[in-house]
Amino acid sequence: MTQATLYVVATPIGNLDDLSPRARRILQEVDLIAAEDTRHSRRLLSHFSIDTPLVAVHEHNEEAAVNELIGRLTNGESIALICDAGTPLVNDPGYRLLQAAHANVVCVSPVPGPCAAVAALSVAGLPTDRFAFEGFLPAKSSARRARLDGLRDEQRTLIFYESVHRFRDTLADMSSAFGGARRAFVGRELTKLHEQCHAAPLDELQRLVDSGDMVLRGEFVIVVDGAARRSPETKKIDEDQLLAALCEVLPGKQAVDIVARVGGGRRNEIYQRMLALKAKN
Numbered sequence: 001m002t003q004a005t006l007y008v009v010a011t012p013i014g015n016l017d018d019l020s021p022r023a024r025r026i027l028q029e030v031d032l033i034a035a036e037d038t039r040h041s042r043r044l045l046s047h048f049s050i051d052t053p054l055v056a057v058h059e060h061n062e063e064a065a066v067n068e069l070i071g072r073l074t075n076g077e078s079i080a081l082i083c084d085a086g087t088p089l090v091n092d093p094g095y096r097l098l099q100a101a102h103a104n105v106v107c108v109s110p111v112p113g114p115c116a117a118v119a120a121l122s123v124a125g126l127p128t129d130r131f132a133f134e135g136f137l138p139a140k141s142s143a144r145r146a147r148l149d150g151l152r153d154e155q156r157t158l159i160f161y162e163s164v165h166r167f168r169d170t171l172a173d174m175s176s177a178f179g180g181a182r183r184a185f186v187g188r189e190l191t192k193l194h195e196q197c198h199a200a201p202l203d204e205l206q207r208l209v210d211s212g213d214m215v216l217r218g219e220f221v222i223v224v225d226g227a228a229r230r231s232p233e234t235k236k237i238d239e240d241q242l243l244a245a246l247c248e249v250l251p252g253k254q255a256v257d258i259v260a261r262v263g264g265g266r267r268n269e270i271y272q273r274m275l276a277l278k279a280k281n
């Protein structure tokens with residue numbers, strides 16, 4: 001190691017064999033490892049017989065820790081930043097440290113490796129040419145629904161992290177925002193002993209949870225197909241024509257259900273349009 005460097009090192013998201021040989025070497029060679037939770041990381045490092053000193057850098061002390069770390073870097077020490085699992089800064093602390101490193105012309109270097117979002121995307125079977133990482137949705141249901149409504153016409157594949165406590169509610173909210181027919185994928189406990197990968201429409205994923213085939217335990221990534229590449233204007237015209245045609249042969253509620261499934265719109269709005277159509281005829 002020649003020049004003092006801030007290494008951003010990815011660590012396993014479950015399977016310890018996923019720590020790369022380069023990551024292991026860098027973690028052994030640096031002067032200091034900055035970790036989100038030192039007790040947690042100590043277990044990983046002990047497993048690999050790495051005895052580099054550890055210092056805590058987390059959401060609550062990041063600002064204060066940054067000065068100390070930048071001081072050490074500018075004095076010639078090399079530091080590796082790690083998080084509890086996966087790639088630092090991907091929904092994990094480190095942003096301020098990297099900003100300060102760039103401002104102080106400190107050499108930075110990535111040591112890439114596991115990341116739950118990319119791992120899920122790689123097996124989701126959904127388009128990967130354009131995707132958007134949405135991280136965690138808001139915990140409050142009204143804010144969560146508003147965020148999902150705002151994403152309804154997003155055409156890129158969407159990647160979400162979700163906690164076990166909110167997973168069921170989030171799937172239900174996704175179904176009502178995007179339509180139950182929207183293709184999706186759930187990666188549970190990726191790279192771990194109880195890994196599960198399910199690719200199915202959102203309403204089918206909900207059924208898997210309700211039937212207990214998808215266990216509500218562990219860590220989850222949800223990947224959702226983007227909206228069909230049509231303009232909202234075209235979609236509305238098509239939907240109204242479909243709605244009118246279906247209303248001729250089916251009860252209104254059934255027609256609304258079908259249009260919501262096909263078009264991914266909100267049932268309430270389509271119901272109101274159905275009432276308006278009926279009033280016109």
Ligand code: SAM
Pocket residue numbers: 013014083085086087088089090091092114115116117160161162163187188189190191192219220221
């Ligand atoms: N920096 C991490 C990365 O690179 O993926 C993500 C940290 S974020 C605080 C933690 C979230 O990532 C979990 O709540 C879960 O949504 C997702 N996650 C982490 N490990 C996972 C795994 N093994 N399987 C599925 N999801 C996982």
